[in-house]
Structures are given as structure tokens and as C-alpha cells.
Amino acid sequence: MKVAVVGGGSWGTALSVHCARAGHEVVLWAREPEVVEGVNRERRNPLFLPEVTLPPGLTAEGDVAQAVSAAEVVFFVVPVQFARGVLREMKAALPVQAVLVSASKGIEVASLSRMDEVVAQELGLEPERFVALSGPTFAREVAAGLPAAAVLAGRSPSSLRMLQEAFSTPSFRLYRSADVVGVELAGALKNVIAIAGGMATGLGLGHNALAALLTRGLHEIARLGVRLGGQPETFRGLAGMGDLVLTCTGALSRNRAVGERLGRGEPLEQVLSGREVAEGVPTARAAAALARKNQVEMPITFAVEAILDQRLSPREAVTALMTRSLKEELE
Numbered sequence: 001m002k003v004a005v006v007g008g009g010s011w012g013t014a015l016s017v018h019c020a021r022a023g024h025e026v027v028l029w030a031r032e033p034e035v036v037e038g039v040n041r042e043r044r045n046p047l048f049l050p051e052v053t054l055p056p057g058l059t060a061e062g063d064v065a066q067a068v069s070a071a072e073v074v075f076f077v078v079p080v081q082f083a084r085g086v087l088r089e090m091k092a093a094l095p096v097q098a099v100l101v102s103a104s105k106g107i108e109v110a111s112l113s114r115m116d117e118v119v120a121q122e123l124g125l126e127p128e129r130f131v132a133l134s135g136p137t138f139a140r141e142v143a144a145g146l147p148a149a150a151v152l153a154g155r156s157p158s159s160l161r162m163l164q165e166a167f168s169t170p171s172f173r174l175y176r177s178a179d180v181v182g183v184e185l186a187g188a189l190k191n192v193i194a195i196a197g198g199m200a201t202g203l204g205l206g207h208n209a210l211a212a213l214l215t216r217g218l219h220e221i222a223r224l225g226v227r228l229g230g231q232p233e234t235f236r237g238l239a240g241m242g243d244l245v246l247t248c249t250g251a252l253s254r255n256r257a258v259g260e261r262l263g264r265g266e267p268l269e270q271v272l273s274g275r276e277v278a279e280g281v282p283t284a285r286a287a288a289a290l291a292r293k294n295q296v297e298m299p300i301t302f303a304v305e306a307i308l309d310q311r312l313s314p315r316e317a318v319t320a321l322m323t324r325s326l327k328e329e330l331e
């Protein structure tokens with residue numbers, strides 16, 4: 001198939017590698033001219049996953065409209081806060097039959113929208129042409145061809161089956177789901193809990209605290225997710241528990257790393273000064289706003305928001321969380 005991958009960061013690069021290895025013809029759009037040049041001339045992305053040698057069947061393009069103009073499938077992998085602008089630039093060139101697979105994980109702060117909503121607002125695609133891809137998939141490991149599983153969520157069973165068959169390989173196993181809302185929210189909200197998980201590690205709170213945080217984190221993710229229309233089972237699946245375990249415990253998580261450095265006492269500006277994105281930072285604010293709007297209790301998310309707003313120190317947040325009023329576990 002003709003595939004466009006929009007977004008030349010780590011995940012876009014890894015997905016391009018995966019798609020090319022699966023036998024598809026891939027055009028990767030990257031914003032940085034040096035990435036386009038490096039991919040086309042040296043078969044590597046100099047800024048993101050520079051250690052990976054890119055397979056044949058993959059070229060880079062600096063004009064997003066040009067990149068998507070012949071695509072049957074577009075993987076959209078732009079960080080959520082920048083997504084709207086890129087969607088506008090590619091709108092006119094997107095072929096009418098193309099399916100858009102969003103692989104970004106976050107909630108837009110300005111509008112409190114999920115990616116399916118941002119895409120619908122900007123492109124006016126029929127719902128059948130939108131699919132979300134989520135799950136425990138560190139880019140570096142997927143690019144290395146290590147085994148991974150993820151979920152495709154969409155409203156058209158035939159599109160889901162087509163994508164599942166075209167993009168599953170012996171090292172990348174795709175499942176189908178009809179729960180777009182749940183899969184999108186699970187992938188976005190776990191990034192906030194991963195920041196909290198990293199903080200617990202940075203503060204040296206031990207394994208018990210991390211396990212408690214992860215479990216209670218999943219509980220509050222599901223509480224908001226179900227309130228907004230997600231299916232409860234989705235939060236126990238690959239996009240929910242699977243990705244939460246990965247990012248709260250895996251050394252490759254950028255969100256976890258942000259939390260760990262804050263927990264160790266590094267200043268926020270220094271922690272956020274790198275080139276890579278930690279989607280949990282803006283999404284903490286969006287998730288907390290959505291929770292307040294829908295009167296959903298999300299104590300860990302509220303604590304992460306307060307720490308990022310510098311209203312609370314990580315240590316104070318631990319005390320606040322541990323001394324809340326006592327509850328039923330399943331409340």
C-alpha cells in the first residue's frame with residue numbers, strides 16, 4: 001500500500017520503519033529539513049532514533065501536502081498540541097478514500113479535544129475513515145523489531161480488518177477495538193500517571209508506592225474515561241493497563257523521565273528543555289480541566305497538574321494523596 005507517515009519524531013520514524021519492513025511504500029513527512037535530508041541521503045534520522053538504519057522503501061518529504069497526496073493510509077504522529085496546524089496544511093491534498101490512523105497520545109489543551117475530535121473538526125472526515133492506534137509501544141523497541149502488540153480502534157469493521165492485516169507482522173501484533181473514545185483517552189491519560197510514577201521513583205518511595213500509584217492511576221483514568229463514553233474493559237487492555245505499566249516502569253518513557261527528574265528536585269524549565277515531547281505535561285492540564293468539568297475525582301492527575309503549575313512540591317503531593325479521606329476501593 002501507499003503509506004504516508006506525518007511526523008518525523010521517534011514514533012513516526014519507528015512506524016515508518018515498521019511499515020516499510022511490512023512491504024509498504026512509505027513517505028515520511030518531517031518538519032525539520034535535516035531529518036528529510038538525513039533520511040533520503042544517509043538512510044537515518046539524525047535527530048530521532050539516529051542509531052536506526054532505515055530500510056529501503058522509505059523516503060522523506062518536507063511538504064506535508066505532497067507527502068499525503070497519493071496515500072491510501074496516513075499515520076498521523078504529530079504531538080497533539082501541534083496537530084491542528086499540520087492537519088490544516090494537509091487537508092486539501094488528502095485523497096478522498098484515505099484512512100487516517102492517529103498514533104498521537106494526548107488531549108488538546110486549548111479545546112480539551114481528543115485526536116478523533118481534532119481530526120473531525122479540521123478534516124471533516126467521515127467517522128469510518130478515522131482509526132486510533134495505541135498500546136505499549138516504545139518507538140526504539142519497535143524500530144529494533146522486538147515483539148510488541150497494540151490496538152487499532154475505529155468505527156468501521158472493514159477498515160479495521162484491512163489495517164490489521166496490512167500492518168500486523170510476526171513482531172507487531174495488532175488487535176481491533178470499536179472503542180475509539182476509550183482507546184484515545186487511555187493512551188492520553190496514562191502519560192499523566194507515568195509522570196507521577198516517575199516522581200515516585202525520583203523521590204525514592206519504593207516499589208509498594210509505585211504499584212499503588214499505578215493501580216489507583218488506572219482507577220481514575222477509567223473513571224474519567226467511562227464518564228466520557230469509553231468502555232470499562234478498554235482500560236484493562238493494551239491501550240490502558242498495558243501502556244500504563246510500560247510507561248510507569250519502563251526506562252525508555254519520556255513522561256516517566258520527566259517525573260523522575262522533578263522528583264529528584266530538578267527545576268521544571270530544565271526538565272522540559274529537551275527536544276523530545278512529554279505529552280503528559282500539557283495533557284495533565286487538559287485532563288484535570290475535563291475532570292473538573294465532568295465532576296470526576298482524579299486526585300493523582302490533580303496532583304501532577306499542581307506540581308507542574310508549581311503550586312505543590314512532589315513531596316507535599318505525596319502527603320496530600322496519602323492523607324485524603326479514607327474510601328471504599330471501588331468507589
Ligand SMILES: NC(=O)C1=CN([C@@H]2O[C@H](COP(=O)(O)OP(=O)(O)OC[C@H]3O[C@@H](n4cnc5c(N)ncnc54)[C@H](O)[C@@H]3O)[C@@H](O)[C@H]2O)C=CC1
Binds near residue numbers: 010103
Ligand atoms: N516515542 C514513542 O515511543 C511513542 C510516542 N507516541 C506518541 O507519538 C506522538 C509523537 O511523539 P514522538 O514521535 O515520540 O515525538 P518526539 O519527542 O520523538 O519528537 C518530537 C516531535 O515533535 C515535532 N514538533 C516539535 N515542535 C513542533 C511544532 N511546532 N509543530 C509540529 N511538530 C512539532 C518534532 O518535529 C518531532 O517530530 C506523541 O503524541 C507521543 O505520545 C506514541 C507511542 C510511542
Ligand SMILES: O=C(CO)COP(=O)(O)O
Binds near residue numbers: 194
Ligand atoms: O507511549 C509510549 C509508549 O507506548 C511512549 O511513552 P513516552 O512518551 O512516555 O516515552
